[in-house]
Amino acid sequence: MEVMKLKKPNIVILGAGYAGMITATRLTKQLGHNEANITLVNKHEYHYQTTWLHEPAAGTLSPDRTRMPINSVLDLNKIKFVKDSVVEIKREEKKVLLQNGEIEFDYLVVCLGAEAETFGVPGVHEYAFSKWTVNGAREVKEHIEYQFAKYNNTPEPQDELLTFIVAGAGFTGIEFIGELSERLPELCAHYDVPKEKVKMYVIEAAPTALPGFDPELVEYGMNLLESRGVEFKINCPIKEVTETGVTLASGDEIKASTVVWATGVRGSSIIDKSGFENMRGRIKVDLDLRAPGHDNIFVIGDCALMINEEINRPYPPTAQIAMQMAEVCATNIKALMKGDSLKTFKPDIKGTVASLGGKEAIGVVGTRKLFGSSAHFMKKMIDNRYLFLLGGPGLVLKRGKSPM
Amino acid sequence: MEVMKLKKPNIVILGAGYAGMITATRLTKQLGHNEANITLVNKHEYHYQTTWLHEPAAGTLSPDRTRMPINSVLDLNKIKFVKDSVVEIKREEKKVLLQNGEIEFDYLVVCLGAEAETFGVPGVHEYAFSKWTVNGAREVKEHIEYQFAKYNNTPEPQDELLTFIVAGAGFTGIEFIGELSERLPELCAHYDVPKEKVKMYVIEAAPTALPGFDPELVEYGMNLLESRGVEFKINCPIKEVTETGVTLASGDEIKASTVVWATGVRGSSIIDKSGFENMRGRIKVDLDLRAPGHDNIFVIGDCALMINEEINRPYPPTAQIAMQMAEVCATNIKALMKGDSLKTFKPDIKGTVASLGGKEAIGVVGTRKLFGSSAHFMKKMIDNRYLFLLGGPGLVLKRGKSPM
Numbered sequence: 071m072e073v074m075k076l077k078k079p080n081i082v083i084l085g086a087g088y089a090g091m092i093t094a095t096r097l098t099k100q101l102g103h104n105e106a107n108i109t110l111v112n113k114h115e116y117h118y119q120t121t122w123l124h125e126p127a128a129g130t131l132s133p134d135r136t137r138m139p140i141n142s143v144l145d146l147n148k149i150k151f152v153k154d155s156v157v158e159i160k161r162e163e164k165k166v167l168l169q170n171g172e173i174e175f176d177y178l179v180v181c182l183g184a185e186a187e188t189f190g191v192p193g194v195h196e197y198a199f200s201k202w203t204v205n206g207a208r209e210v211k212e213h214i215e216y217q218f219a220k221y222n223n224t225p226e227p228q229d230e231l232l233t234f235i236v237a238g239a240g241f242t243g244i245e246f247i248g249e250l251s252e253r254l255p256e257l258c259a260h261y262d263v264p265k266e267k268v269k270m271y272v273i274e275a276a277p278t279a280l281p282g283f284d285p286e287l288v289e290y291g292m293n294l295l296e297s298r299g300v301e302f303k304i305n306c307p308i309k310e311v312t313e314t315g316v317t318l319a320s321g322d323e324i325k326a327s328t329v330v331w332a333t334g335v336r337g338s339s340i341i342d343k344s345g346f347e348n349m350r351g352r353i354k355v356d357l358d359l360r361a362p363g364h365d366n367i368f369v370i371g372d373c374a375l376m377i378n379e380e381i382n383r384p385y386p387p388t389a390q391i392a393m394q395m396a397e398v399c400a401t402n403i404k405a406l407m408k409g410d411s412l413k414t415f416k417p418d419i420k421g422t423v424a425s426l427g428g429k430e431a432i433g434v435v436g437t438r439k440l441f442g443s444s445a446h447f448m449k450k451m452i453d454n455r456y457l458f459l460l461g462g463p464g465l466v467l468k469r470g471k472s473p474m
Numbered sequence: 475m476e477v478m479k480l481k482k483p484n485i486v487i488l489g490a491g492y493a494g495m496i497t498a499t500r501l502t503k504q505l506g507h508n509e510a511n512i513t514l515v516n517k518h519e520y521h522y523q524t525t526w527l528h529e530p531a532a533g534t535l536s537p538d539r540t541r542m543p544i545n546s547v548l549d550l551n552k553i554k555f556v557k558d559s560v561v562e563i564k565r566e567e568k569k570v571l572l573q574n575g576e577i578e579f580d581y582l583v584v585c586l587g588a589e590a591e592t593f594g595v596p597g598v599h600e601y602a603f604s605k606w607t608v609n610g611a612r613e614v615k616e617h618i619e620y621q622f623a624k625y626n627n628t629p630e631p632q633d634e635l636l637t638f639i640v641a642g643a644g645f646t647g648i649e650f651i652g653e654l655s656e657r658l659p660e661l662c663a664h665y666d667v668p669k670e671k672v673k674m675y676v677i678e679a680a681p682t683a684l685p686g687f688d689p690e691l692v693e694y695g696m697n698l699l700e701s702r703g704v705e706f707k708i709n710c711p712i713k714e715v716t717e718t719g720v721t722l723a724s725g726d727e728i729k730a731s732t733v734v735w736a737t738g739v740r741g742s743s744i745i746d747k748s749g750f751e752n753m754r755g756r757i758k759v760d761l762d763l764r765a766p767g768h769d770n771i772f773v774i775g776d777c778a779l780m781i782n783e784e785i786n787r788p789y790p791p792t793a794q795i796a797m798q799m800a801e802v803c804a805t806n807i808k809a810l811m812k813g814d815s816l817k818t819f820k821p822d823i824k825g826t827v828a829s830l831g832g833k834e835a836i837g838v839v840g841t842r843k844l845f846g847s848s849a850h851f852m853k854k855m856i857d858n859r860y861l862f863l864l865g866g867p868g869l870v871l872k873r874g875k876s877p878m
Contacts, residue, residue: 134664205626208665212616212623219616222609260538261612 078107079176081403082166084156086112086140087120089181089371089392089399091460096400098148105407109150109173111166115140118204120183121389122453124242127207127330128249129215129257130427137204138469143461156182159344161364177366177403181396184335184372184387185351193311200331202242210330214250217327218261233269233326235316237308238333239279244291245425246330247272251298252427270300271324273316275307275333280424282386287432290441294426335387337373349375352384357414359399368402370395376415391417393459423449482511483580485807486570488560490516490544491524493585493775493796493803495864500804502552510811512553513577515570519543519557522608524587525793526857528646531611531734532653533619533661534831541608542873547865560586563748565768581770581807585800588739588776588791589755597715604735606646614734618654621731622665636672637730639720641712642737643678644685648695649829650734651676655702656831674704675728677720679711679737684828686790691836694845698830739791741777753779756788761818763803772806774799780819795821797863827853 081097083090094110101108118137125131140151154168165174186200194200199210217231224231234250236243251270258265272279272295279302280288292302307319315325337351346353346361352375353361359374361367371392378385385391394417402412423433423445431445440448454470461469485501487494498514505512522541529535544555558572569578590604598604603614621635628635638654640647655674662669676683676699683706684692696706711723719729741755750757750765756779757765763778765771775796782789789795798821806816827837827849835849844852858874865873 201627205623205666209620209623209627212620216613216616216620219609219613223605223613262609 078104079407080174081106081108081177081179082173082175083108083110083179083181084159084166085181085183085371086110086114086117087181087183087371087392088389088456089396090179091117091140091143092393092396093179093181093370093400094144094149095460096397097403098145100400100404101407103148107150108148109152110140110144111152111154111156111168111173112140113153113155114204115151115153116204117143119389119453119456120202123202123204123207124245124249124425126204127202127210127246128253128427129211130249130253133204133208133211135469136207143465156340159340159346159367161344161346161367164366175366177406178368179399179403180341180353180361180367180369180373181371181392182338182340182373184337185339186331187334187336187350188331189333191308191310194331197311197313198237198329198331202332202335210328214328215257215261218257218263221261221263221267227267228327229267229269230315230325230327232263232267233315233324233328234271235324235326235329236270236272237311237316237329237331239272239274239276239302239304240332240334241280241424243272243274243330243332244280244295246332247295247300248291248425248427248430250427251295251300252430254298265299268299269326271303271326272300273303273306273308273318273324275305277305279304283422283424283432284434284439287434287439287441291424291426291432294430298427335372337375341369341373352387358402358412359395359415360402360412366406368399370399376417378417385417388422389456390419390422393456394418421448421452423452425449482509483811484578485510485512485581485583486577486579487512487514487583487585488563488570489585489587489775490514490518490521491585491587491775491796492793492860493800494583495521495544495547496797496800497583497585497774497804498548498553499864500801501807502549504804504808505811507552513556514544514548514553515556515558515560515572515577516544517557517559518608519545519555520608521547523793523857523860524606527606527608527611528649528653528829530608531606531614531650532657532831533615534653534657537608537612537615539873540611547869560744563744563750563771565748565750565771568770579770581810582772583803583807584745584757584765584771584773584777585775585796586742586744586777588741589743590735591738591740591754592735593737595712595714598735601715601717602641602733602735606736606739614732618732619661619665622661622667625665625667625671631671632731633671633673634719634729634731636667637719637728637732638672638674639728639730639733640674640676641715641720641733641735643676643680643683643706643708644736644738645828647676647678647734647736648684648699650736651699651704652829652831652834654831655699655704656834658703669703672703673730675707675730676704677707677710677712677722677728679709681709683708687826687828687836688838688843691838691843691845695828695830695836698834702831739776741779745773745777756791762806762816763799763819764806770810772803774803780821782821789821792826793860794823794826797860798822825852825856827856829853 116137122136126133157167188194221231310317341348353369354375372387398415421435425431429446431449433440433445450471457465520541526540530537561571592598625635714721745752757773758779776791802819825839829835833850835853837844837849854875861869
């Protein structure tokens, strides 16, 4: 009879992204085996590194290098893994509806990640690639290669097959076009396509690429990408995505059989569906990372909204902040269980590096600006540091990136 | 003043397939530099081995392994290469219209290869993959991988994405499904697709697969392919290829987003366009391989029709016969130039092997039936023997296939 077990609180983590995985590893370390039942719910049996996905999407890295089986990182003797999709959080009933069942919680960690933000532009879901997941990256890669393969098999040359539009010059858009433009010579050679036939556009509604980034770095990045054939259209909102390309606010059309949508993200649609007060799928969390009015529900990662008081704007939804939130969240759950007081969360932004493909990158670390190969080196270090935080030196050795 | 040059006859070879390449190598060897101007016209700068294309089409071999730059095999000091497409042969005017010019000939070798035979079935060109070329093979491969990549990204499972139909259980169809079925476990693993979701059909109108092949070998092949999940529909004509799959003569529909058309070939459409008497693009050639009524036009390879008197049926359009024709054609052109009598052509069929993917094949060599790995070994030997005939041992070493 497992009577004792009933007394253990149920801690349920929703989502195995950066926030969920770090929370899970920290909780399994900090809590003894008899202190709590910890459960992780995730749609797939694997965890993936969202910030690496521009590489498999452009075909410069195998998608398998960007994911790992959850049971290869977490000790499933200490945490229960449920492969299922979250349908709704029943806050008052303290349970979560899943596609194939339901699960009760005493403490809940909501880290369901982000979804593409369309800003109401019609046609995005129908005609653009907007899912930044392993499945989505694989689809973009195969779609691109299929367009190249089709090009020489059409009786009349269809140049739109070789036109690639990236909507949004933020981090994702820039990193993706960096990889694609770097790979272009190889693609052209493999498919017997003249390089001058390929057109790559990055279209951005804001007055600059990489808004908020250092202007000198932005200029370096744009010059580099332009030298590889990328054309920037800045200050240029997209009105609609269609079957044949995009229509700009000006009314002009650019024909393209590939449109990648990367204008930014919103939180998970489950947030709104579950009745939380939210802004674009994000919950403005308390300083201890709990949802307002809920003692036992933590919201971290891309679904959490926190204002940077210095500039009166929200912190961006980054992996870096998600992982820092996870550390505090795990600590606070343990404190709650013991009746201790909770820590407040304060992001500590160590730096930001955007890769540009090949050995190129731009970034800021501390107060230092980095260009080219030193920024590239730092980018690999950041990717490896995450693996270190998640699984220690063993995981870096097994799954890390060579910085050279 | 190049007065002497005008006296040299112009030998023009149309097409750089098996027949054209062997004719070119033999003529450049047999004729001295001052005896003739030899020109080879081909659409691409490369020659490819049509009989290998089921491998890149299924993704088991790089397409670059199935082709070679023409100038890497032929000595362009001895033969002129013109990269252009043939539009029409002006027989009486002794010239060939090309897309970008024209070329005069004293002797013409027509070896323009084959095109897909649709047998009047509607929708083949619109909805099926029927081009057995490097470009065509690349497109099939990328299309297949794209369907796998899409599968996990559709909200409702669309099983037709994972249904692959091969129309025709002849050599090409069987060899292609052999490669694809062999590669399937790898594809399923890479794209996270359950193997049982994948359906592979081979649909054949005739009462047997591989008509004309030894029944015991056919049974071996079918059993093997069935064990990999291939379903045969024999005696089952296709009425129409549609956007969503195929409609059978019975009225039944099979939904599939990939239909590969491999029901056999006809000769080049240039033959009919140029006013030659022909049957399905093939000219019933004289025994010396000339077109009836034309002293100076040889027709060899897939555009040549020759009756096997023993069974009163045409010899099949194979690489083996094309190469044997090329040897006789080169000899006969030299004989014509010297006023000697011409040789008659008689095929010497050494054997036939169909690969089934992996280390499996079936075949007949002489009177011996071969199965499994011995047939597989023989298939590689046949592939390498062609390279030997074309470019000697050096080409086998450089481009050959390991028989192990």
